[in-house]
Amino acid sequence: HPGWILIGGNKLERGFTIENLAVTYMPRSTGVGNVDVIQQRGRFFGYKRKYKDLLRGWFFDDHIQAYISYVDHEKSIRQQLGDLDRNNDELSTWRRRFLLDPAYQPVRAQVISLGINHKRLSVFKQHQLFEPTLGKLRDSFIERIDSLLTDVIPFPNDMRVDSKNYYSPIDFSDALSLLTDWPMAAINRSELDDIIWALQALPDELKVQNAVLALMDFDPVAEELRIRERSLPNATPDTSKLPEDQAIANIFQGRSSAYPGDSEMKIDDALTIQVHLVRPLYGKKKCELVVALGLIVPPTTSGFVVEATL
Numbered sequence: 001h002p003g004w005i006l007i008g009g010n011k012l013e014r015g016f017t018i019e020n021l022a023v024t025y026m027p028r029s030t031g032v033g034n035v036d037v038i039q040q041r042g043r044f045f046g047y048k049r050k051y052k053d054l055l056r057g058w059f060f061d062d063h064i065q066a067y068i069s070y071v072d073h074e075k076s077i078r079q080q081l082g083d084l085d086r087n088n089d090e091l092s093t094w095r096r097r098f099l100l101d102p103a104y105q106p107v108r109a110q111v112i113s114l115g116i117n118h119k120r121l122s123v124f125k126q127h128q129l130f131e132p133t134l135g136k137l138r139d140s141f142i143e144r145i146d147s148l149l150t151d152v153i154p155f156p157n158d159m160r161v162d163s164k165n166y167y168s169p170i171d172f173s174d175a176l177s178l179l180t181d182w183p184m185a186a187i188n189r190s191e192l193d194d195i196i197w198a199l200q201a202l203p204d205e206l207k208v209q210n211a212v213l214a215l216m217d218f219d220p221v222a223e224e225l226r227i228r229e230r231s232l233p234n235a236t237p238d239t240s241k242l243p244e245d246q247a248i249a250n251i252f253q254g255r256s257s258a259y260p261g262d263s264e265m266k267i268d269d270a271l272t273i274q275v276h277l278v279r280p281l282y283g284k285k286k287c288e289l290v291v292a293l294g295l296i297v298p299p300t301t302s303g304f305v306v307e308a309t310l
Contacts, residue, residue: 014040115308124295128185135288175211210270225277
């Protein structure tokens, strides 16, 4: 016969070869979001160049977006593996990062049991501030931040009189370099490195192009940051953890009558790097001053899936 119509569900969606497939009608959603299953449903991929002008497909919008996004995901995987190869690194050292919407799972749990974290590009707060090296690196890092400042502009939505936040535009490449070198504990560094990777791996149409440094509680006359004190979540240390493994409750200041809160101190079309001068309180003990990072990514639905660290 010159043509065939195949009708089926699970029997057709994977593990079945259909030669010379021309038309696909897929009245299925993405289900639970297992990307390996979604990919295997793509019987219209591959070995069809000689008749690609005849290919047609009908899908729900979520399936269409899944296939479009999968191309970006696969490009990022190839890039990571290429970097490993060029650096002659062992494959066992690769920490898997997937440029996937956090709604998706990379693979079915029955296939590979992989501990993963689902993250959205939104906000990062440096919370482990009792690492001893942070205080020692404070002054030199503040000097580096100062060297990047140009015009210092007050945030228009900060209506306070006694204290204000300011921002200064900086080059995006300088912003990424600053984030890469920002002093922080290992667990914070791992989380921030994932965000830096995702920002760089985003497809061109979603890439962030601009960045600003936000100086939190900045005195423009003295040209210095005011000190903010931040406590442990329950005010007292967790006796089951070492001091350097303790975390403060939150570096962000909340909303008040004249202040919308630190989370609103951002420039919508730019990567906002908030610089906080914090004195961590270990119980009642005042510890050495540190420069703490708050990072706000421009509004986006993008995210990523990353292998969990041990």
